[in-house]
Amino acid sequence: MIRLRDIHKVYRDQHVLKGIDLEVRTGEVVVIMGPSGAGKSTLLRCINFLERPSKGTIQVDDLVVSAENATRKQILALRRLTSMVFQHYHLFKHKTALENVMEGLVTVKGLSRSEAVRISTEHLEKVGLQDRLHFYPSQLSGGQQQRVAIARALALNPKVILFDEPTSALDPDLVEEVLLVMRAIAKEGMTMIVVTHEVNFAREVADRVVVLADGRIVDEGSPEDVLKKKKTTGGT
Amino acid sequence: MGELFDWGFMVQSFPEIVRYLPVTLGIAVISMIFGLFLGFLTALVRFYQIPVLNRLAVVYVSFIRGTPLLVQIYLAYYGIPKILGALNEANGWNLNVDSIPALFFVYLTCSVNVGAYLSESIRSALLSVDKGQIEAAYAIGMTSFQAMRRIILPQALVVAFPNFGNLFISLVKDTSLAFIISVVEIMGAAKIVGARGLHFFEVYIVAALIYWFVCFLIERMMLFAERRLRRYEREIVS
Numbered sequence: 001m002i003r004l005r006d007i008h009k010v011y012r013d014q015h016v017l018k019g020i021d022l023e024v025r026t027g028e029v030v031v032i033m034g035p036s037g038a039g040k041s042t043l044l045r046c047i048n049f050l051e052r053p054s055k056g057t058i059q060v061d062d063l064v065v066s067a068e069n070a071t072r073k074q075i076l077a078l079r080r081l082t083s084m085v086f087q088h089y090h091l092f093k094h095k096t097a098l099e100n101v102m103e104g105l106v107t108v109k110g111l112s113r114s115e116a117v118r119i120s121t122e123h124l125e126k127v128g129l130q131d132r133l134h135f136y137p138s139q140l141s142g143g144q145q146q147r148v149a150i151a152r153a154l155a156l157n158p159k160v161i162l163f164d165e166p167t168s169a170l171d172p173d174l175v176e177e178v179l180l181v182m183r184a185i186a187k188e189g190m191t192m193i194v195v196t197h198e199v200n201f202a203r204e205v206a207d208r209v210v211v212l213a214d215g216r217i218v219d220e221g222s223p224e225d226v227l228k229k230k231k232t233t234g235g236t
Numbered sequence: 237m238g239e240l241f242d243w244g245f246m247v248q249s250f251p252e253i254v255r256y257l258p259v260t261l262g263i264a265v266i267s268m269i270f271g272l273f274l275g276f277l278t279a280l281v282r283f284y285q286i287p288v289l290n291r292l293a294v295v296y297v298s299f300i301r302g303t304p305l306l307v308q309i310y311l312a313y314y315g316i317p318k319i320l321g322a323l324n325e326a327n328g329w330n331l332n333v334d335s336i337p338a339l340f341f342v343y344l345t346c347s348v349n350v351g352a353y354l355s356e357s358i359r360s361a362l363l364s365v366d367k368g369q370i371e372a373a374y375a376i377g378m379t380s381f382q383a384m385r386r387i388i389l390p391q392a393l394v395v396a397f398p399n400f401g402n403l404f405i406s407l408v409k410d411t412s413l414a415f416i417i418s419v420v421e422i423m424g425a426a427k428i429v430g431a432r433g434l435h436f437f438e439v440y441i442v443a444a445l446i447y448w449f450v451c452f453l454i455e456r457m458m459l460f461a462e463r464r465l466r467r468y469e470r471e472i473v474s
Contacts, residue, residue: 050374050375076377079374079375084372090372091369095468096468103376103386107378152376156377
């Protein structure tokens, strides 16, 4: 369970998030939509403290971290409960697909190499890349790289995976292979918070759609309700 | 004596001069090792912008880059014994400042000198690693030390490596300044041998050929190593 309470983010002169309250149940898929500049990515990045919120608390299961007095240890603990998939994949360029997935297991979780190889291979198979284990990111297409990134996030067995516009940087013909993997993960009961513009994905997969505008949640509900309203009001 | 060029003397002098190649290489290799250590620390201080130390690092690099190595060698050679002497008197110590070998000052100056240049190339290499990968490392729960060791450094070193090669080649040539404080290396040996028969042109040709050959070898080795290091950047069109 993820619970965000009154999350604010202020850059020098910009109030990007103006008090976000959001609760995500275990196994729930929440899609965050809204115009660019609404603060969607910032909100997602606040959850694992890649951006430090200016105010508010973040709770993942029993771990409660408040922005004002978060310690380094708490932030580390929070990040170890969460995983993130980035718009531009951000694979480790000097490591093969397999090593990318293994990295967190070995360095962060302290698993043995053989154990890490086993788990990583399993997850790369799950995203359909069993024949690309020893390829470097530079040798993979964007869609393949993003699937490696998803395997990397998944392998850590997180409480929630945060997807930050995972298909926005992809060629149109590569989008579907990534969405396919995400649907499969959702079906397995992974808790997911997804920032995306893919309306179809939201409609089919999301349990709930949250619409952000100008740093506030302006609408929230089932995909049918929210997307229908958006259509009639002409929002994107 | 009337001839322009004494082949016999040149051939004869070669073994006498090349005998000091280990001194030259010794200065270069030892200074490079300490320089890498110093350069790396300095680069980290600047990369993480550690207060106070960051300022000192900026001044250090600026001073080394803004003054000739020749001047730096003299400053160390004449300055350090003086400072130690003053400390001796002030504290009643009994350090023998005159027993410090000249070679020590060369090691010291060259290390500090190349360290400054190395720090700049290491720093820019650290900065060249894509910020997104660092975020990805943090996102999977790495500490900043782990991210540095596992993600940033391995890639930064590949970027900095060609620079290391160039700086090492410069360093090998810079060691030729050591003779001014009477350290006998290739250049010093050439001077001594040349003075014997006033055949300076010949001995300096020998010196030049030795430096050239050594630097050529280093360049080849660096190129070879670089290709191996960069294997992950190769793209395969499949």
